[in-house]
Amino acid sequence: MEMWSHRGRRQCAGRNRRGKESEFWREVSMAAGQKTTCADHPGNHIGSNKRAWSRVPDCQNTTPLRRFAPERAEDEANYSYLEYKVSLRFTDSNHGARIIDEILARACALATVAHPPPHTTTMRPILLSGHERALTQVKYSKEGDLIFSVSKDHVVCAWYSANGERFGAYKGHQGALWTVDVDPTTTLLASGGADNTIRLWEVKTGRLLKTWEFGTAIKRVEFSEDGKQLLGVTEKRQGQLSSIVVYDINQDPEAEQANEYSLRIVVDDIPKVTVAGFSYLTKYIIAGHEDGSVTQYDAKDGSELNHTYPHEENSLVTDLQWSSDRTYFITASKDKTAKLIDAKTLDVLKTYVADTPLNSAAITPEPTNYVILGGGQAAMDVTTTSARQGKFEARFYHKIFEEEVGRVRGHFGPLNYVAVDPTGKSYCSGGEDGYVRVHHFDPPYFDFKFEVERERERQM
Structure with a gap:
C-alpha cells in the first residue's frame, strides 16, 4: 500500500x-x-x-x-x-x-488515522442490512462462521460472518423479536419475542420444529453449554409473574420435542428477571433483575442459592454474557457500569465505568483480555445531535486493568447488543439504526499489550 x-x-x-x-x-x-x-x-x-x-x-x-x-x-x-x-x-x-x-x-x-502507516489496516466494518427496525440481539455460532440477528420486525436473519452474505431468514413470528440463540452444534436455533412464543428452528433448512406458547413476551432464550437444555425468560405483565422456564431439548431435528418444561422458577418476591443464562456444567442459573440485582439458582431444582446487588439500586441489568468457560460472566446496566462477576460466589471481580447507560457487554476469548461495551443515549431521547454526542460507540476495556483502550464508531443510534466471535477473530454490534456492523480484528489488536504485560513476557 x-x-x-x-x-x-x-x-x-x-x-x-x-x-x-x-x-x-x-x-x-x-x-x-x-x-x-x-x-x-x-x-x-x-x-x-x-x-x-x-x-x-x-x-x-x-x-x-x-x-x-x-x-x-x-x-x-x-x-x-x-x-x-x-x-x-x-x-x-x-x-x-x-x-x-x-x-x-x-x-x-x-490529526487522526484516516490513512494509517504502512502495514496497518483500518478494520473497516461489514454492514448487514436485512432488518427494517431496531436490532435487539445478535449471536455468533460456536465456530464463529455464522451470525444470527433479531429485531423488532419479527424476522430472524442468518449471515456469513466472513463476508456479510445472508445465509437465510426464519419467518413465523407475529411480533417483535427480543432474543435469539443457537446450540453448540449449530443445528438448532431458538428465538423468542412479543408474540408470547419460543420457537425452535432447524438452522440449515429454516424449518420450524416446535412452538411453545406463554402468557407474556419472551425476553431471553439461551441454550446450555451442552445444548441439551433451553432456558427462557418470560415478562412480568398482565397479571403474569416473571419466570424462568427450562426445556429439555432433543438435538435430533427429526425427533419430537417436549411439550412441558422440566423446570420453572417463578420470581415473585424480587423484581422481574430481565436476563438469565446457564453457568459452567449447567450447575447454576444466573439471573439479572430490573433493580440491579443478580440471583444464583440451582439449575436442577430451581432453589435460590445467592442474591447480590452488584449494580446501583433500581438500575436495570440489561445484559448478561459468559466467558468462554462459563466460570464468570459480565453484566451491563443502566447505571453506566459493567461488572465482571464470579459464577460460583457472585463476587464482583472487575468494574468497568462508562459515561453512558449500557445496553450490552461481551468478553473476548483468550488470549486477548478485553471486554466490549455498547450503549448510548436512550433511543427516545435521540434527536438531531451528532453521533459523538449520543455516545454511540463500542468501547473496549482491558479486562484486567479496567482501563478503556479504544472506541469504535459507526452506528448513528444506540448500540443495543454486542457479541464476540467465540474464536476471537471478530465482533459485531446491532444498533437502533437497524444495522449489524461486523468488524474483523486487525493484527495490531492482537499485538497490543500494556507495558506491564510486555515486562512479564520478557521475564518469562
Whole structure:
C-alpha cells in the first residue's frame, strides 16, 4: 500500500495598517481525507482529501488553493499525514494570530488515522442490512462462521460472518423479536419475542420444529453449554409473574420435542428477571433483575442459592454474557457500569465505568483480555445531535486493568447488543439504526499489550 504526502499552499491577500505585508509561515499536519475551513468563512473548505483540492471562494482574504504535484514521502512516520505549508497575509497581527490559532487547532483535531502507516489496516466494518427496525440481539455460532440477528420486525436473519452474505431468514413470528440463540452444534436455533412464543428452528433448512406458547413476551432464550437444555425468560405483565422456564431439548431435528418444561422458577418476591443464562456444567442459573440485582439458582431444582446487588439500586441489568468457560460472566446496566462477576460466589471481580447507560457487554476469548461495551443515549431521547454526542460507540476495556483502550464508531443510534466471535477473530454490534456492523480484528489488536504485560513476557 502506497501513501503520498501532498504539499499545498494558500495565500490571503491583505496589508496591515502601516501598508507593510506581514507573512506568517507555519507547518501544519492534517490527517488525509479530512477537511478544514476558512476562519472567515466557516462553511468553505480550504482543502479536501487526496489530490482533488477544493477551492476557497474569492474574497479579500483568500485566493484559490494552488495545486502541487505529489511528492513521495520517504519517511514512513509521515505517511499518516498530509503536510500543508501556508503563506498568510493579514490586516494586523491580531487578525493573523487568530486565524493561525484556528488553523492549528483544527489541524490538531483532525490529526487522526484516516490513512494509517504502512502495514496497518483500518478494520473497516461489514454492514448487514436485512432488518427494517431496531436490532435487539445478535449471536455468533460456536465456530464463529455464522451470525444470527433479531429485531423488532419479527424476522430472524442468518449471515456469513466472513463476508456479510445472508445465509437465510426464519419467518413465523407475529411480533417483535427480543432474543435469539443457537446450540453448540449449530443445528438448532431458538428465538423468542412479543408474540408470547419460543420457537425452535432447524438452522440449515429454516424449518420450524416446535412452538411453545406463554402468557407474556419472551425476553431471553439461551441454550446450555451442552445444548441439551433451553432456558427462557418470560415478562412480568398482565397479571403474569416473571419466570424462568427450562426445556429439555432433543438435538435430533427429526425427533419430537417436549411439550412441558422440566423446570420453572417463578420470581415473585424480587423484581422481574430481565436476563438469565446457564453457568459452567449447567450447575447454576444466573439471573439479572430490573433493580440491579443478580440471583444464583440451582439449575436442577430451581432453589435460590445467592442474591447480590452488584449494580446501583433500581438500575436495570440489561445484559448478561459468559466467558468462554462459563466460570464468570459480565453484566451491563443502566447505571453506566459493567461488572465482571464470579459464577460460583457472585463476587464482583472487575468494574468497568462508562459515561453512558449500557445496553450490552461481551468478553473476548483468550488470549486477548478485553471486554466490549455498547450503549448510548436512550433511543427516545435521540434527536438531531451528532453521533459523538449520543455516545454511540463500542468501547473496549482491558479486562484486567479496567482501563478503556479504544472506541469504535459507526452506528448513528444506540448500540443495543454486542457479541464476540467465540474464536476471537471478530465482533459485531446491532444498533437502533437497524444495522449489524461486523468488524474483523486487525493484527495490531492482537499485538497490543500494556507495558506491564510486555515486562512479564520478557521475564518469562
